[in-house]
Amino acid sequence: MAELHDLSALEQGALIRSGEISPVELTEHYLERAARLPQEYVDGAFAFRDPDAARLRAREVAAVGPVGDGASPLAGVPTAIKDLNLTKGVPTAFGSPAFAGYVPEISDGVTLAIEDAGMISLGKTSTPEFGSPCYTEPEGRPPAVTPWDTTRMAGGSSGGAAAAVAAGLVPVAQGSDGGGSIRIPAACCGLVGLKPSRGRISGFPMYGDPIGLAVAGPIARTVADAAALLDVMAGRRAGDPSWAPEPSGGAFLAATGREPGRLRIGCFDEPVIADTDLDPEVRRAYDETTRLLASLGHAVEDIPVPLPREAVADFETCWAVLTGLSTVPLAPEQQATLRPLTRWLGERGAAVSGPEFGLAIGALRRHAAEALVALAPYDIVLTPTVATPPPLVGALRDDADPAADFEAQKRYTPWTSAWNVTGMPAISLPLHQTPEGLPVGIMLAARPAEEELLLSLAAQLEAALPWRDRRPPVW
Numbered sequence: 001m002a003e004l005h006d007l008s009a010l011e012q013g014a015l016i017r018s019g020e021i022s023p024v025e026l027t028e029h030y031l032e033r034a035a036r037l038p039q040e041y042v043d044g045a046f047a048f049r050d051p052d053a054a055r056l057r058a059r060e061v062a063a064v065g066p067v068g069d070g071a072s073p074l075a076g077v078p079t080a081i082k083d084l085n086l087t088k089g090v091p092t093a094f095g096s097p098a099f100a101g102y103v104p105e106i107s108d109g110v111t112l113a114i115e116d117a118g119m120i121s122l123g124k125t126s127t128p129e130f131g132s133p134c135y136t137e138p139e140g141r142p143p144a145v146t147p148w149d150t151t152r153m154a155g156g157s158s159g160g161a162a163a164a165v166a167a168g169l170v171p172v173a174q175g176s177d178g179g180g181s182i183r184i185p186a187a188c189c190g191l192v193g194l195k196p197s198r199g200r201i202s203g204f205p206m207y208g209d210p211i212g213l214a215v216a217g218p219i220a221r222t223v224a225d226a227a228a229l230l231d232v233m234a235g236r237r238a239g240d241p242s243w244a245p246e247p248s249g250g251a252f253l254a255a256t257g258r259e260p261g262r263l264r265i266g267c268f269d270e271p272v273i274a275d276t277d278l279d280p281e282v283r284r285a286y287d288e289t290t291r292l293l294a295s296l297g298h299a300v301e302d303i304p305v306p307l308p309r310e311a312v313a314d315f316e317t318c319w320a321v322l323t324g325l326s327t328v329p330l331a332p333e334q335q336a337t338l339r340p341l342t343r344w345l346g347e348r349g350a351a352v353s354g355p356e357f358g359l360a361i362g363a364l365r366r367h368a369a370e371a372l373v374a375l376a377p378y379d380i381v382l383t384p385t386v387a388t389p390p391p392l393v394g395a396l397r398d399d400a401d402p403a404a405d406f407e408a409q410k411r412y413t414p415w416t417s418a419w420n421v422t423g424m425p426a427i428s429l430p431l432h433q434t435p436e437g438l439p440v441g442i443m444l445a446a447r448p449a450e451e452e453l454l455l456s457l458a459a460q461l462e463a464a465l466p467w468r469d470r471r472p473p474v475w
Contacts, residue, residue: 004029008468009077009171009225016076023076027058027120030078034122034169041474044136044144044154045164047083048091049123054078057120064118073253074228075118080173082161083124084131085216086206087111094326095127095138095157096342098334109204109237110174110216117232125173126160129342130326134184134409135396136160139339143393146188147472148438152390155185161219162189167474171221172229178214179319180386180416183428186219187441188390190430190470192226192458193219197449198423200230200244202237208325211318211361212242213420222468223458226427227252230451244449255452256459263457265293266303266378271387271414273312274407279388285432285440286384292431292464293382303378306371307418312410314367315417317352317360324349344402368422375422376447380457383415385428385441415443425451427458430467 004012004026015021031051034042042049061076081087083095086108093099107115114121126144128136136144136159144159146152147167154163158175162185165173175182177195186193194217201216203209218229230252236243249255269278269286278286294300327338327346338346352360375381396412398405419426424445432440446454462468 005168023058023061041167044142047126072117096129097337109202131157155188157181186428187385190439194427199242255455260456263379265380267382274410276411281434306374311367314363320349341402381445385443389438
């Protein structure tokens with residue numbers, strides 16, 4: 001007999017709407033599951049948990065009564081908020097000992113949207129310091145691990161969110177992505193991870209990324225669940241500097257039920273930002289996906305890498321400055337607690353002058369424009385998500401040599417940041433597994449603001465090569 005966590009988030013929401021279960025019962029199920037599982041799964045996934053607050057919130061949602069036609073299909077469904085997102089009254093450390101004990105007085109737009117939809121947060125999901133690395137190994141806390149093999153990393157920086165969803169601790173979770181931080185953990189944990197278009201989700205109230213690399217997005221087990229959570233988070237707020245248009249079909253979830261039609265798909269597996277060798281299983285996943293797309297009637301062709309290698313230096317300048325913006329306001333005693341990688345990146349960023357930063361932003365935008373022009377003839381672009389199956393915990397981290405740490409991250413993730421530069425929506429799908437059972441992600445990207453087409457194709461691939469019944473040993 002299936003347990004509640006075996007159901008998709010949408011199926012759980014449907015049970016709530018039908019009255020078969022209540023938000024209180026569903027929340028209690030997930031709290032009991034977290035208490036039952038080995039703590040290596042739970043402690044690495046969550047930076048903070050407050051079961052009593054979750055129960056109180058569930059009772060408040062249940063007291064609203066039956067939901068109307070306009071309500072989210074995820075109303076009453078449990079989730080969790082990434083530790084980078086401001087959450088009023090809830091400890092939010094941004095993955096860093098420097099902010100231990102910090103409790104925000106406000107919530108950001110993502111948190112407010114999730115609350116407004118009637119979802120129930122079970123806590124804060126773990127993230128590395130300031131969300132910088134592509135692994136989630138925060139100082140003084142257990143690492144986030146993939147439930148498929150707990151010796152291996154869950155990816156980053158939304159590693160806690162992905163670990164929680166993959167282990168059945170929440171049905172869906174929000175992440176954020178400035179260089180791959182949703183799609184990398186999704187690939188490591190065998191999940192769907194969607195980075196939306198630039199401007200799709202409000203950065204209210206901090207608007208802390210002046211470059212436009214980062215955006216929030218969903219992590220889920222199914223494409224439809226990811227679309228439903230995107231519907232929850234998407235939308236502009238007064239004061240947003242830019243925004244993406246509303247979905248033409250009224251909701252992104254509707255796109256998962258539509259056929260995408262015959263698409264022109266450009267494919268490349270040459271690394272974009274670093275020279276690296278593809279693991280044979282990643283190569284096999286990529287090749288099998290191109291054949292699957294062709295068998296579904298799409299026109300599939302090889303294309304050259306759309307971004308020049310010169311763009312890497314401009315991206316790194318901007319990435320370092322963003323890290324520096326996080327570290328500069330800290331007091332000396334807080335600075336002393338920072339990880340070596342954070343200090344190294346922050347020092348690089350602090351050394352960049354204002355004019356140099358402005359020139360790097362301008363260059364990055366020109367690189368993006370050239371790539372968008374080159375890719376305009378293609379409906380979809382296909383690449384691997386990462387270069388290998390999930391590495392062992394600690395394999396990329398190098399506190400003694402932060403520069404080597406950074407280079408190792410680039411070799412592992414040589415494609416994801418390209419779509420942050422261009423602002424295109426991109427999704428990682430768990431289309432493949434190694435013989436040992438480790439997940440391998442494949443990434444699809446679409447033109448800016450074309451999430452509906454991207455979700456439609458993703459749903460077609462999910463139907464052709466279902467992954468939902470694949471479950472990690474902990475399940």
